[in-house]
Amino acid sequence: MVDLAASATGDLQLRNIRKEFGDFVAVDDLNLTIPKGSFFALLGPSGCGKTTTLRMIAGLEEPTSGTIAVGDTDITYSKPYRRPVNTVFQNYALFPHLTIFENVAFGLRRRGIKDVKEAVEKVLALVELGHLKDRKPGQLSGGQQQRIAVARAIVNRPALLLLDEPLGALDLKLRRQMQIELKWIQTEVGITFVHVTHDQEEAMTMADTIAVMNKGRIEQMGSPVDLYENPETVFVANFLGQSNLIKATVGTNSGAETSVDVQGARIILPTSRNRSAKSSVLVGIRPEKINIHAAGTSTGKNALHDGVVTDISFVGVSTQYQVEMPWKQELMVFEQNDGGAANIRKGDRVTLSWEPNFTFALDSED
Amino acid sequence: MAIAHVSPGTSTHVQPERSGRKVPYLLMLPGLLWLAIFFIYPLINLAETSTKTRATTQETGAFVQTYRFANYIDAFIEYQDQFLRSFMYAFLATVLALAISYPLAYAIAFKSGRYKNILLILVVAPFFTSFLLRTIAWKQILGAEGPVVYVLRTLHLIGPDTTITASSFAVVMGLTYNFLPFMTLPIYASLDRIDPRLLEASGDLYSNGLTTFRKVTVPLSMPGVVAGTLLTFIPAAGDYINAAILGNPTTKMIGNVIDSRFFRIVDYPTAASLSFTLMAAILFLVVVYIRRSGTDELV
Numbered sequence: 279m280v281d282l283a284a285s286a287t288g289d290l291q292l293r294n295i296r297k298e299f300g301d302f303v304a305v306d307d308l309n310l311t312i313p314k315g316s317f318f319a320l321l322g323p324s325g326c327g328k329t330t331t332l333r334m335i336a337g338l339e340e341p342t343s344g345t346i347a348v349g350d351t352d353i354t355y356s357k358p359y360r361r362p363v364n365t366v367f368q369n370y371a372l373f374p375h376l377t378i379f380e381n382v383a384f385g386l387r388r389r390g391i392k393d394v395k396e397a398v399e400k401v402l403a404l405v406e407l408g409h410l411k412d413r414k415p416g417q418l419s420g421g422q423q424q425r426i427a428v429a430r431a432i433v434n435r436p437a438l439l440l441l442d443e444p445l446g447a448l449d450l451k452l453r454r455q456m457q458i459e460l461k462w463i464q465t466e467v468g469i470t471f472v473h474v475t476h477d478q479e480e481a482m483t484m485a486d487t488i489a490v491m492n493k494g495r496i497e498q499m500g501s502p503v504d505l506y507e508n509p510e511t512v513f514v515a516n517f518l519g520q521s522n523l524i525k526a527t528v529g530t531n532s533g534a535e536t537s538v539d540v541q542g543a544r545i546i547l548p549t550s551r552n553r554s555a556k557s558s559v560l561v562g563i564r565p566e567k568i569n570i571h572a573a574g575t576s577t578g579k580n581a582l583h584d585g586v587v588t589d590i591s592f593v594g595v596s597t598q599y600q601v602e603m604p605w606k607q608e609l610m611v612f613e614q615n616d617g618g619a620a621n622i623r624k625g626d627r628v629t630l631s632w633e634p635n636f637t638f639a640l641d642s643e644d
Numbered sequence: 645m646a647i648a649h650v651s652p653g654t655s656t657h658v659q660p661e662r663s664g665r666k667v668p669y670l671l672m673l674p675g676l677l678w679l680a681i682f683f684i685y686p687l688i689n690l691a692e693t694s695t696k697t698r699a700t701t702q703e704t705g706a707f708v709q710t711y712r713f714a715n716y717i718d719a720f721i722e723y724q725d726q727f728l729r730s731f732m733y734a735f736l737a738t739v740l741a742l743a744i745s746y747p748l749a750y751a752i753a754f755k756s757g758r759y760k761n762i763l764l765i766l767v768v769a770p771f772f773t774s775f776l777l778r779t780i781a782w783k784q785i786l787g788a789e790g791p792v793v794y795v796l797r798t799l800h801l802i803g804p805d806t807t808i809t810a811s812s813f814a815v816v817m818g819l820t821y822n823f824l825p826f827m828t829l830p831i832y833a834s835l836d837r838i839d840p841r842l843l844e845a846s847g848d849l850y851s852n853g854l855t856t857f858r859k860v861t862v863p864l865s866m867p868g869v870v871a872g873t874l875l876t877f878i879p880a881a882g883d884y885i886n887a888a889i890l891g892n893p894t895t896k897m898i899g900n901v902i903d904s905r906f907f908r909i910v911d912y913p914t915a916a917s918l919s920f921t922l923m924a925a926i927l928f929l930v931v932v933y934i935r936r937s938g939t940d941e942l943v
Contacts, residue, residue, distance in 0.1 A: 338844055358847040371845040375863045384859075385849035430849070 287362070287437045288349020289314050290335065290470065295344035297330050304330040306494035308344070312487075314437075317464050317471045319485035321478060323517070327494040328474045332440050335472065336365045348437050359388070364431035365440040369447055370423045372415035378402070378426055379411040385434040401433040404463065421452045428460065432467050441473040445480060457483045478518050482506070490514050506564075510553050512640050515562050522568070522609045526561040526639070528552070538639065541605050545580045547637035554641040565610040567636040570599055573627040581631040585609065587624050601628060694916035707912060715917045723901050723918060727925070730897040733812070734881035737819035738827075741876050742869065744820070745827040749868075750861075753835035767828050775822060779889045782818050783809060786890070810892040818886035826875035834868030835861070870937050878926055898922055 290312040297305040305327040312318045320328040333339040335346060337358035346354045353361050364385065372381050382401060383394040391397075402408040405425040415423055424444060431439055444460070445453045461484045464471045475481050481488050482502040489499040490513070498505060498514045509515035512523065526538040526545065536549045538561055545561055552559070563580075573583065582603060589600035592615075599611040599622065611630060622628060695715055696707035720727070752763045770778055786792050786809045796802045808814055838861065846856040884899030891897075898918060905915035 336848060338847075357852070358844070359850045359852055363848075365845070365848045367841050367845055367848075369839075369841065371839065371841040373842060373845070373860060375866075384846075388850035388855060388859075434849070 287314065288351075290438055290472070291345075291347045292331070292335075293345045293347075295331070295334065295346065296342045297327070297334060297339065298342045303494055305334070305341075308494070308496060310489060310496065310499075312470060312472060314349075314470055315468055316487055317461065317473065317485050319473045319475060319481035319488045320491055321475055321481040321488050321517070322491035323476055326491040328476075328491045329442060331491070332365075332442055332472065332474045335438070336363055336440055337361050362437035363440060364434050364436040364438075365442065366424075366427045366431050366444050368442045368444070370415075370427035372423055372426060372430070374415055376414075377411065378407070378413050378415065378418070381415065381426060382411075382430045382433050384430065389434075397433055401429045404432075404466065405429045420448050421456060424448065424456060425459070428463060432463070432469060435467075436469060438470045438472060441471060443475055444473070445475075445477075453480070454483075460484060482518070490517060492517075508551065508638065509562070509640070512560060512642070515638075515640060520565055520610055521562045522565060523560040523562050523640070524607065524609075525642070526559055528554075528557045528559055528639075535634070536639075540582065541603070543582055545582075545637060546634040547639055548635060551637065552639040554639055556641060558642065559639040560642045562638045562640060563632055563636060565598070566596070566612040566614075568609075568611045568630050568632045570601070570611045570613060570622060571629045571631065572622065573629055579631075579634050580637060581629055582609075583629050585628045585630055587622060587626050587628055590622075590624055599628075601630060690916045690919060693912050694920055696913045698913075712913075715913050716921060719914045719917045720921055723898065726896050726898045726901050727922070729812075729895070730881050730899065730922075731925070731929075733816050733819060733887075733895075733897060734877050734883075736816045737823065737880045738873050738877045740816070740820040741824050741827040742873060745824060745831055745872065746865075746869070749828050749832035749835055752832055753838075764832070767825050767832075771825065776885060776889075779818055779822065779885055782814070782821065783889060786814050786817065809890065810895075812891070812895045814890040815887050815895050815897075818890045819880045819883060822883075822886065823876040823880055826879075827872035830871035830875065831865060831868040834865045834871075838864050866937065870934065874930060874933075878930070881926055882922060 290310075292308055292310040295305055295308040295310075296303070308327075308331060320331060322328045330339060334341050337353070337356060337360075341354060344354070345352055348362055351362075353363075373384065376384070379398055379402075382398045386394040386397060399408060399411075402411055405428060407422060407425055407429070410418060410422065410426075415426065418426065424447075427444070428439075428441075441460075445456050448456060457480060460471075464484075473481070473485060486501065487499065488502055488505055490497045490505065492513050498510045500508075505514060506518050509518065509521070515521040515523065524540050526540045529537045529539050529544070531537075531549060534549055535546050536552050537544050537546050538559065539545075540561060547561070554560075584604050585601035587599055588602045588608065591598045594615070596612045596614050599613065601609045601611060603609060609630065692709065693707070695709065695711045695713055697710045697712050697715075699706040699708050748767075752760060752767075756763050784790055788807050788809070793802070793808060796808075797804060802808070842860055842864070843856055846860045847853075851859060881897075882899050884897060884903050887895055887897040887900050888903075902915050902918050902922075905911045905918065
């Protein structure tokens with residue numbers, strides 16, 4: 279018998295993975311290559327199939343069709359305990375009857391390793407909880423349990439570490455701290471991390487590559503910056519941060535630049551950022567890219583006039599304006615509080631402007 | 645009683661939490677009163693009776709207090725066989741009940757799907773009939789014309805004239821059957837409470853099904869096993885109905901002796917001292933058992 283847990287290494291490859299539960303298709307023809315050593319995030323709303331995908335990689339579910347491989351080793355139908363994969367479960371699933379030391383040693387002992395002390399103490403030192411090794415999981419705080427769950431998995435040196443909403447149960451401050459810590463641990467041990475979350479901030483902070491999933495399919499995959507700056511679908515534009523999406527008609531294409539008509543205003547964008555082949559598109563612009571001015575004082579190339587400020591909220595680092603346009607659509611504008619913002623009040627008539635380079639155009643969803 | 649105190653004399657201003665703190669005691673009051681009247685008082689009475697001796701008058705049931713602690717020694721020496729037999733039978737019944745209940749509880753907890761509630765009702769169903777009637781029914785089941793004997797005879801496992809009623813076998817069977825739900829339900833409860841993710845985590849950490857069962861399922865079900873064995877062993881050790889109905893004179897348990905000392909021979913001091921000895925012995929065994937099973941924090 280080949281010990282897969284020790285031998286298989288390399289990129290994780292999912293080929294044509296499909297998973298049905300009765301009539302419901304949870305994962306639909308999924309293709310994914312996760313490079314060895316990367317910190318990869320599967321991001322999507324609940325029910326998008328991300329957890330099912332993770333469970334298939336872990337061996338807790340069997341795909342209806344398709345193959346899963348680590349390097350050259352096919353693991354599609356291998357038992358969970360035969361895979362070079364370990365999981366950090368949601369709510370951690372630490373064994374309540376065992377001490378922290380025995381929890382961490384569990385995987386090593388099952389593989390018949392006699393002398394576990396050194397490996398366990400080393401990994402406990404890595405997560406800075408060596409002093410708690412004789413406690414039971416129930417005596418630890420949420421953040422400590424989380425780190426033990428990571429330690430219990432990485433002590434086995436798997437080719438792949440799966441993290442299922444690992445920070446979901448922690449409060450905001452602790453979550454921020456753990457995001458940085460997990461990223462540091464990943465760099466330290468060099469294991470491929472595959473992380474499932476519905477929290478876009480968590481995915482963007484930790485992962486070097488994100489796959490955005492929706493309805494069982496991957497909408498778009500790329501680096502956090504790439505996904506944020508160049509969304510390819512309406513779903514991605516709205517799921518990662520906020521976007522203003524305005525109906526427009528494509529006008530002239532001068533090679534590098536394309537102009538579109540937004541309610542009579544001419545808006546310019548780089549042709550490469552037009553993701554649609556249709557004549558009717560949605561023009562997108564991120565709220566923080568827009569400048570807000572008193573009516574008629576615009577300087578930018580792209581400008582929309584005659585907006586009325588309907589709401590202003592001050593959120594510390596920025597001020598968020600809600601502006602109603604003549605065609606009754608509300609647009610969001612974020613201005614940094616750097617002292618340069620115009621003295622704009624609720625009810626003021628304003629002009630919105632931005633650089634053409636920040637503009638993108640997408641297929642409308644319907 | 646301390647419970648009824650409004651406030652200690654020193655405090656002049658009443659804090660709002662004061663009344664709140666008394667609530668738990670007030671809630672305990674009915675239970676405490678019940679225990680005081682129907683448990684503590686009879687217990688003291690029993691203790692007092694246990695050291696009495698028969699009055700010199702010829703009247704039955706007349707005893708005088710002589711603080712004769714030798715009653716205990718006399719009673720124990722005379723009935724040590726029945727003591728030993730009681731614990732043996734109770735032990736055998738507990739082991740059998742555990743062997744039957746664990747797989748049953750496991751199947752109900754993990755494998756029964758939508759039949760879970762029906763199966764649980766079936767486990768409790770025997771309680772709808774009286775304990776006495778169920779035990780008498782077993783006399784029929786194990787009787788010479790009954791199905792068990794028929795099957796065993798057909799298979800030539802017993803001779804044509806052998807019977808299995810009025811034997812220690814029948815008594816242990818009766819005890820096992822009667823206390824089975826007390827074993828099954830606590831084990832089921834602790835198995836059902838196990839987070840399925842713990843079993844997945846075990847599989848993820850290189851355990852196959854059997855190892856997961858040994859290293860995760862069994863340890864986590866120990867509180868149920870301990871509770872179940874205690875709930876079976878304790879009443880079984882003091883039981884007298886099974887031995888009376890399914891046994892013969894050589895299968896008498898200590899409960900039967902106490903019963904006959906109290907109600908037939910009217911020898912209250914011996915019955916009382918036997919009762920105390922039984923209580924002490926059970927308490928001792930239970931403490932040792934809980935200590936050794938290492939689940940005192942879980943029970």
